[in-house]
Amino acid sequence: MKRTPLFECHQAAGARMVDFAGWELPVYYTGINQEVRAVRTGVGVFDVSHMGEISLRGDGATATLQNLITNDVSGVDVGSGIYSPMCTAAGGTVDDLIAFRVTPSDWLLVVNASRLDVDIRWMHDHLLLGTTLADASDDTSLMAVQGPASEATLQPLVAADLSLLRRNQWIEADCAGIQCRISRTGYTGGDGFEVFLRPDDASQLWDTLIKRQGAVPCGLGARDVLRLEAALCLYGHELSEDISPLEAGIAWTVKFGKGSFIGKEALLQTKLQGVSRCLVGLEMSDRSVAREGYTVEVDGDEIGRISSGTHSATLGKSIALAFVPASMARPGTGVSVRIRESSRPAQVVNTPFYRPPH
Amino acid sequence: MNPEELKYCKSHEWLAIEGNRARLGITDYAQNELGEVVYVELPDVGGALAPDTAFGVIESVKAVSDLFCPINGTVVEINNNLLDSPELANSECYGEGWMLVLDIADHAEVESLLSYEEYQTLLNEGAR
Numbered sequence: 001m002k003r004t005p006l007f008e009c010h011q012a013a014g015a016r017m018v019d020f021a022g023w024e025l026p027v028y029y030t031g032i033n034q035e036v037r038a039v040r041t042g043v044g045v046f047d048v049s050h051m052g053e054i055s056l057r058g059d060g061a062t063a064t065l066q067n068l069i070t071n072d073v074s075g076v077d078v079g080s081g082i083y084s085p086m087c088t089a090a091g092g093t094v095d096d097l098i099a100f101r102v103t104p105s106d107w108l109l110v111v112n113a114s115r116l117d118v119d120i121r122w123m124h125d126h127l128l129l130g131t132t133l134a135d136a137s138d139d140t141s142l143m144a145v146q147g148p149a150s151e152a153t154l155q156p157l158v159a160a161d162l163s164l165l166r167r168n169q170w171i172e173a174d175c176a177g178i179q180c181r182i183s184r185t186g187y188t189g190g191d192g193f194e195v196f197l198r199p200d201d202a203s204q205l206w207d208t209l210i211k212r213q214g215a216v217p218c219g220l221g222a223r224d225v226l227r228l229e230a231a232l233c234l235y236g237h238e239l240s241e242d243i244s245p246l247e248a249g250i251a252w253t254v255k256f257g258k259g260s261f262i263g264k265e266a267l268l269q270t271k272l273q274g275v276s277r278c279l280v281g282l283e284m285s286d287r288s289v290a291r292e293g294y295t296v297e298v299d300g301d302e303i304g305r306i307s308s309g310t311h312s313a314t315l316g317k318s319i320a321l322a323f324v325p326a327s328m329a330r331p332g333t334g335v336s337v338r339i340r341e342s343s344r345p346a347q348v349v350n351t352p353f354y355r356p357p358h
Numbered sequence: 359m360n361p362e363e364l365k366y367c368k369s370h371e372w373l374a375i376e377g378n379r380a381r382l383g384i385t386d387y388a389q390n391e392l393g394e395v396v397y398v399e400l401p402d403v404g405g406a407l408a409p410d411t412a413f414g415v416i417e418s419v420k421a422v423s424d425l426f427c428p429i430n431g432t433v434v435e436i437n438n439n440l441l442d443s444p445e446l447a448n449s450e451c452y453g454e455g456w457m458l459v460l461d462i463a464d465h466a467e468v469e470s471l472l473s474y475e476e477y478q479t480l481l482n483e484g485a486r
Contacts, residue, residue, distance in 0.1 A: 016393075032419045033394045221393075221420055287397050287444070289417050310419055311396035318397075340399075340415065 004049035005141055005202040013217055021114040023050040026219035033313040035222035036229075039188055040314050040354075043149040044218035045209050048194070049202065052116030053136040054109045054123065060130030061105050067262060068126055069099065070245060072255040076101050081168045081183060084253050085245040086119070087263030091270060092241040093248070095119050096233060098185060100170055108136065110194075112235045126262065141202040145215060146192030146226075148356065153213045154182065154193055162193075176208045187223065189230020190356040225310050228319060231281055231351035237292060237307045238279055238321055246270050247323065249279040249351070277304065277323045281351035282335065284318035287311075288344045290337040296322050297336045297343055303328060306337065312353065319353045320346075359452040361386075365468065366477035367428035372452065375468055379434065382427060383456040384416065384447060387481055393418040395447040400436040400458060407431045407460055414457070416447060429467040431460035 001024040010017065015026035025047065028035060038044045056065055066073050071084035081100040085093045095115040100108045111119045116137060123133055145154055151162050157176040162184075165171060170183035178201045186192030197205060209215040224234070231249075233239050238248045245254050246267060254267055284290055289311050296304035309320030320337070328335065331350045336343035359381075364372040370388035374381040389395065397417040407413050412424035413433075436458045440446050446455035462468065472480065 027420070028393065031394050225419060287441075288399075289397050289422075291422070311417075313394075313396075 002050070004047055005199040006047045006049065006206050009203055009206050010047065010217075015217070015219060018220065020220055021050060021112075023113060025050060026217070027221045028219040029217045032219070032221035032225060035216060035218035036225050036312075036314060038216035039147045039218060039222065039226055040190070041148070043145060043147040043153045043213075043215045044222065045206070045215040046144040046146065046218050046223055047202075047206070048144050048223075049141040049199070050113040051137075051142055052111040052113060052119065053140040053142075053196075054111060054116075054120060055102075055132075055134045055136050056107045056109065056123070057105065057132045057134070058130045059105055060128040061107055061132075064123075064126065064128045064131045065099060065107055065109075066258065067128065067260065068123060069097070070254040070261055070263065070267070072258040073099060073101070073107075074258065078103055079169055079171065081170060081185060083168075085239060085248075085250065086122070087245065087261075087267065088241060089262055089266060091244040091246075091263045091266035093235070093239040093243060093245060094122050094241065096235055096239055096250075098168075100181075100183065110142070115235060139199065141197050141199045143195045143197070143202070143205065143209070144186055144188075144192060145195060145209065146186045146188045146190065146218075148191055150192045153209065153215055154195075157208065157213070158182070165193075176205060176212075178205050180205070187230075187232060188226040189232065189352055189354055224308075225312060225314075228308055228310055228321065229312050229314055229352065229354035231321060231353060233279075234308060243323075244270060244275075247275050247277055247279065275326055278326050278329050279307065279321055280324055280329045281349045281353055282306075282309075282320045282322050282337070282346045283349045283353070284320070284337065285345040285347065287318065288337075288339050289318045290320040290322075290339065290344070290346065295338045296324055296346075297338055298328065298334075300343070302338075303335070314354055321351075324348070359383075359456075361452055362474045364452070364474065365471035366474065366480075367426070367471060368480065369426040369428070371426060371428065373428070373468075373471060375462075378462050378465065379459055380429070380431070380462055380468075381456050381459050384425070384451055385477070386451055389448045389451045389455075392416065392423060392448075393420065395444040398440055398444045398447060398457070400441065401433050403433050403436060405433045407433060416444075425457065427460065428471060430463035432463070433458050434461050435459040
């Protein structure tokens with residue numbers, strides 16, 4: 001398994017490690033629920049250095065990106081980023097990513113660790129003239145600082161006024177003497193930042209955040225519960241080469257009004273015909289836990305499948321995302337989930353399951 | 359429950375033998391491996407228990423594990439508190455987190471259970 005520069009820190013903290021996309025990473029340090037609570041009420045810090053970073057540069061870079069992804073990059077200024085799926089010609093999803101504009105013709109894409117190799121090959125095959133692609137992953141460490149206290153945690157370490165940094169914007173900053181980029185982005189459904197820095201500086205910043213600033217180290221277990229509470233897609237579960245963004249509930253990221261892009265025709269077809277299945281949020285009526293792969297039933301008939309599920313201590317209930325027929329997608333619809341030998345009652349609900357208090 | 363007075367088995371359940379009955383729960387090793395327990399499924403009172411046949415399920419945030427009873431018996435009581443507060447399986451695994459009480463079918467089977475020392479040896483050998 002590959003290790004991030006923070007491996008020794010995780011070991012020293014007594015983290016329980018796991019293999020994730022070929023990387024040895026913490027699933028938890030103290031406990032998943034405690035770490036989820038830290039992010040919901042204070043500040044947690046995640047080592048997400050396993051994620052991939054790809055740079056697209058040159059006169060053709062913006063046009064290349066505009067063709068590769070479904071969202072519209074034309075309005076993205078230098079110093080901003082945008083979330084988008086990247087689709088196949090058939091409208092399935094190669095990956096979902098965030099693209100940050102570094103200069104007018106220079107983009108940094110953050111992609112899923114499990115899809116880095118696929119993404120590089122795919123992008124390489126679709127480069128327009130005047131575009132250079134580089135894999136910046138080995139030279140980039142990434143830390144997520146998330147929670148309502150995340151701004152207060154980072155502010156003392158940087159000179160720039162973080163209250164002026166809006167969601168999806170990023171700045172270059174000196175953070176506790178370390179040169180880095182800080183974006184106001186995250187995968188938890190609340191306020192937070194992601195810090196991009198050199199691998200050699202990672203452990204120093206990690207220690208500063210935890211020991212000096214009191215951030216709670218959080219693992220992949222908490223990360224998955226948090227994103228599920230926010231009803232955010234996880235590639236391989238809610239998105240895949242067989243699942244289009246229209247089915248996955250992120251139609252807002254598909255901008256049919258911009259010029260051509262890979263998958264446009266197929267996605268337009270789907271939009272006109274209507275999706276046959278769509279992603280919904282489910283809440284279990286009892287304490288049972290609906291998990292990925294369990295079937296969703298109505299009157300004993302299988303109608304869909306759970307893509308992700310867990311017990312949410314934040315909400316005090318078991319929640320799940322599931323693909324069901326469009327006709328069953330209305331909030332309030334009663335369904336069942338087959339859990340081992342029995343059918344447990346559940347209800348379609350609005351998502352996200354969790355919204356941060358104002 | 360004093361852990362040193364309990365009986366154990368390879369699947370990390372403990373039994374407290376009380377005459378012809380036994381109380382059963384999971385060990386500290388098991389609860390630590392599981393992480394925070396969020397859901398427990400227990401059999402109905404009157405249900406049969408047999409070795410190598412899962413009687414229930416214990417779920418943490420990330421995982422589902424089967425529960426086993428290493429001896430034959432019949433369920434006479436289940437811990438409803440545990441069903442309502444599954445986290446007791448972590449915080450009170452030898453106490454309030456007990457799972458069920460059974461009528462022992464064949465007392466001779468109790469001889470096959472591990473003692474505290476034998477269970478500690480098992481753990482030290484790194485057995486899962």
